[in-house]
Amino acid sequence: MTGHTTARQRLTAELLDALRTDGGVRVVTGEPGCGRTTFLDHAARLFRAGPVRHLRADQAHELDDALRPATAAAPVLLCVDDAHLWDAPARATLARAAARIRGTGVRAALLVTVPDHRRVAPELADLPVLRLGPLTPAGAALLVRDAADEAVDPAVREELITAAEGNPALLLALVRRLSPAQLSGRRALPPSLVTGEVLAEVAGDRLPDDPGGLPLTTAAAARATGEEDADEELVLRACPSAIDGPLPDLLTRGEGRLRFRSTLMLRAVYATAPSAHRRAAHLALAEAATEPDELLPLLHRSWATTGPAPDVAASLTRAVTDPACTAPPALRRRALTRAADLTPDGAERARRHLAAAQQALLAGHTADALRLLERARGRSAPASVRGGAELLRGAVLLADGPVEDARESFLLAADLLPPPAAARATLAAADAAWSAGDPTACLSALAPTRTPPTLPLAEACVRVPRSGTPTAPGVPAVRRNPEPDGDPSRDHRDGLRAVLLARFDLAAAPLRRVVDHGLRGSDPDHLLRSAAAALMLGDVTSARRAGARALAAARTSGSAALEPRALEYLAYAELRAGRHQLARTHAEEGLRTAARAGQRNTAAHHHAVLALAASIEGEADLVAEHAEAALRTARRHGLAQAATLAHWAAARADLGAGRPREAAQRLGPLVLPGARRGHFAVWMLAVPCFVEATASAGRPQHAAAVVESFALWAACGADPQAPSQLLRCRALLAAPDTADELYRRALDRHDDAAGDFERARTELLYGKWLRRRRRLREARTRLEEARLGFERCGARLWAQQAADELRAGGAAPAAAPAASPGAGDLARLTPQQLRIARYVAGGATNREVALSLSVSTRTVDYHLRNVFATLGLRSRVELVRLVEQEEKTGARL
Structure with a gap:
């Protein structure tokens, strides 16, 4: 049980700390199988301040005696498990003891456990509650590891964790159900992991005696929508016998909805009911609907059907594909899966499984999408269906898997699909190659014949050819004047190829059309393309706008899979615009949505953004944590872009902390030519840090060559900060008679780009340069401007550098504006x-x-x-x- 206990020990320690300060009473609750008793045992073992007493119902009269040691020096911890089983007088005694602890300052703590699938007894209703939530995926993985006798296949482990929904007892029951061969992946898993038998085992004797009635009807209504509650009016129309009766203890009502107190009990009530009763409940719900032709009533009617039913399947499919349908992706996935189950024709069944997988992916249910794709990939499926399955599989892997595998899936899809879809597949293959940092593969995917180019692309993004011809034989020419055919995929392909060939003069027009096309509509996919194109153009304003609109569109449409990606583009755009605190806000949200959607690759990019933001704010522990999290996934899945950004963040943290030698050592492999150079579209962003680090470490000669490469990048206009950074880099390497002018010109160019941080860095470096030449008055002005700029953007360590330089020059930093009373702490x-x-x-x-x-x-x-x-x-x-x-x-x- 190590996985479970590790996850709960921290929470227990925090609880015991809180009990010492706020009255010392908690009612610990949670659904069946959540580990209330285990939690209580942990608390007892971790309590070191005094004695611990475990009390049963027949010992209620001993509560006063148990509290007497609390009047002495050592406090006491009282533990009561399953207090709902105590009779009313015993619970009243328990409530009086709790009131005494809370009201008189008795040095005691009281932990009481009750389940949350029924009403809390009135005697305990007013006490503070601590609800044990589900296990985190990491905690669940540890529990699986400790419960299994041998190694568990990662894919099997993920299936188990998803099926258990964070319930420890259910997870352990599922592990026990599988054979060693199934756990290791040598044999297939059963068709359904969570059966009624397993749920009945975990629920125990808590299930209602009546297998039908209001609980089952409510569970059937909730199952159809995938939500945890149901429309009360609909349920009561379907179950009229319950209208005047009391609400069963398992249910609660509010705002016109009926809800199970426990998600596990909802699943158990439905799964353990006889199939005939389930069909009757669904049929009653279908007939109670006010709009019988809508998707939800049709879905209920399908669950009341047995055997192949092509007419019902066709009705479900028409309802899903109706342009007027507003159902979220999760409900569409459920309807299409049921339609496939009722379809006798193999080819049509495969098409519906593929369509269901697409909706599952949009809903953020990656494991469901992969299972449905397996059903759509059979040899009997048409080539277009198999191609669509590979296209979707590539999308899954691009978000949560090795990106080189994703590229191969996309390329296979391009071979199987007709031209319009094939073009989208090749563009997706280029996306995968871009994420892997493989420009050759990226260009190969974009080429009309997909022949591997021979261009030495390690230098492509910083080497602008002087003629309009390709820079190497074997690379198909870029179209100079693509027809205004309104095809954003073609424009994106042409613009991306031009960027990869360093033909930024030819990239602008098609990429601008992609930006404009996306911003004219509300399609989240087009808006994401628009944001990507805007970032390549250096138009961070349009990139931020497109990212924000893509996020709003994804939320409106219920596309959980697109939310993390929209937040990723938005966070990168904020970083490029010099708004690192906004980038941090979006990346923190993006990390949460990526975790919910099972997108570890997207999460790695958000970790990289958070590391970069923390490197500005000077929070070394956060930089290390987020950088390492990004690198863990980057190494496993081949994410060169995320890895480069994470290494850059760690180096910038070194630079902010006054460790230029360490920063230069980290950055050298990233920016200097060679096999270890960072991602081809990212490494030049780290060049200014490398130049500053080498110059500060007394080795400016190491940076001279890379500055000339950076000059070509700055001339492309793809980064609003680059022109001023280039002048700063040249000043760092220049002779004294030219450095002064270069610093001044750099500060002038900063006026053209937003963001305090980069300007403050130039002010700081210029101030240092002036101080070392004894131009102290000028130095103080620059250093004070730097300090204020760093403080405005929260860069505390950098501000401290400026303050230290001011003191070294004989001046104390100017006093901060007077804070309001009480604001100093x-x-x-x-x-x-x-x-x-x-x-x-x-x-x-x-x-x-x-x-x-x-x-x-x-x-x-x-x-x-x-x-x-x-x-x-x-x-x-x-x-x-x-x-x-x-x-x-x-x-x-």
Whole structure:
């Protein structure tokens, strides 16, 4: 049980810490199988402050005696498991003991466990509650590892984790059900992992005696929509006998919805009911619908049908594909899967499985999509269906798998699909090659004949040819004036090829058409293409706009798979625009949505953005954590772009901390020519850091050659920061008689691009240069501007560098503007410490803070200790009071 206990030990420790400060009582609840008893045992083992007493119902009268040791020096922990089984008088005694602990300051803690699938007893209803949520995927993976006698195949492990939905007892039951050969992947898994028998085992005797009635009808209605609640009016029309009766204990109602108190009980009630009762419930729901021809009633009617039913399958398919249908992707996937199950024709069944897989992927259900694709790939399926399956498989792998495998799937799809779809497949193959950092494969996919080019593309993006001909034989020519045929895929292909061939003069027109085409509509796919094209053009304003609109469109359409990608483009655009704090906000959200959608590759890119943002704010522990998280996936799946960004972030953190030699050592392999050079479209972004690091480390000669390559990149106009950065780089390497003018010109060019950080870096370097030449008055002006610029963008370590330079020049930094009364304490915290303080003051546990900020609990622990040390606090209660006080006085968090 190590996987389970490890996940809960931190939460238990936080709870015990909180019990010492806020009254010492918690009702620990959760659905059947969530591990309430295990949690209570952990708490007892971890409690070191005093004695621990476990009390049964027949020992309620001993509560007063149990509290007596609490009046002495050592507090006592009282543990009561399954308090719902106590009789009313015993629960009343328990409630009085809880009131005594909370109201009189008795040095005791009381933990009481009850299940949440039924109403809480009235005696305990007013006590503070701690609900045990589902296991995280990482915790579930550890539990599988510890429960299995031998190694578990990764694909099997993912199937088990998905099926269990975070319930520890259900997960263990599923592991026990499989043979060693099935666990290791040597034999196929059963058609359905979670059966009624397994759910009945976990639910125990908690299932209702009546296999039909309101609970089953509610479960059938919820199953159809995939939600955890159901329309109360519809359910009661389908089950009129329940209208005047009491609400079963398993259910609760609110805002016109009926909901099971426990998701596991919802699944168990449906799965354990006799099939005839389930069909009757679905038929009643279909007949109770006010619009019988809509998708949901048709789906209910299909579940009331047995055997092949081509007419019902066709009706479902027509309803899904009706342009007026507003159903979310998850419901469409369910309808198309059911339509396929009822389809006797093999080819048509494969088409419907493929369509269902596409909707599953849009809904963010990657495992479901892959299972459906396997059903659509049979030899009897038409070539177009097999090609569509490979196209979709490539999309899955591009988001969550080896990107070279994704490219091969796309190329196979291009061979099987007709021309319009084949063109989309080749463009997707280029996307995969781009992510892998393979420009040769990228160009090969984009070429009309897909012949491998011979261009030495390691230099392509920084070597502009002087003529209009290709730079090497074997590379098909770029169309100079593509016809205005309105095909964004063709324009994107032509623009991307031109960029790869370093023909930026030929890339602008087609890429601009892609940008404009996407922004004229609301299709999230087109908007994502628009954002990508805008980033290649260096039009960060359009990239931010397209990314934001793609995000809104994905949310409106319920496309969970597109949300993380939209946030990725938006975060990159914010970074390129010099708005790193906005980039951080979008990347934190993107990390959460990518985790929900099972997109580890997309998550790696968000980790890289967060590492870059943290490197500006000078938070070394966050840089290391996010960079390593990005690199873990990048190494496994071949993500050269994410890897390059992560290494750059780590080097920039070194530079901010005053370690230029270490920064230069990290960046050298990324930017200098050779096999280890970073991603072909990213490495030049790190050149300014490398030049600064080598110059500061006393080795400017190492950067001279790479500056000339960077000059070609800056001339392309693809990066608004590059012209000013180039002048700064030249100043760092220039002789004293020319460096002054170069620094001034660099500052002038910064006026053309947004963002305080890059300008402040130029001010800092110029100020250092002036101070070393004893031009102290000018140096102070520049260094003070640098310090203020860094403070405006939250770059604390960089601001400290400027302040240190000011002191070295004989001047103290100018005093910060006077803060409002009471605002001084929180102003001493770093941006991340402020965020954590805000969450903790709002009542969040360390685990909840970690989930909200997409960091580990260890990182939150580290920052919270520093918050307490910086502010001189001893408990969370004192932190809450301080935050409340400073909010009242107008302090800015």
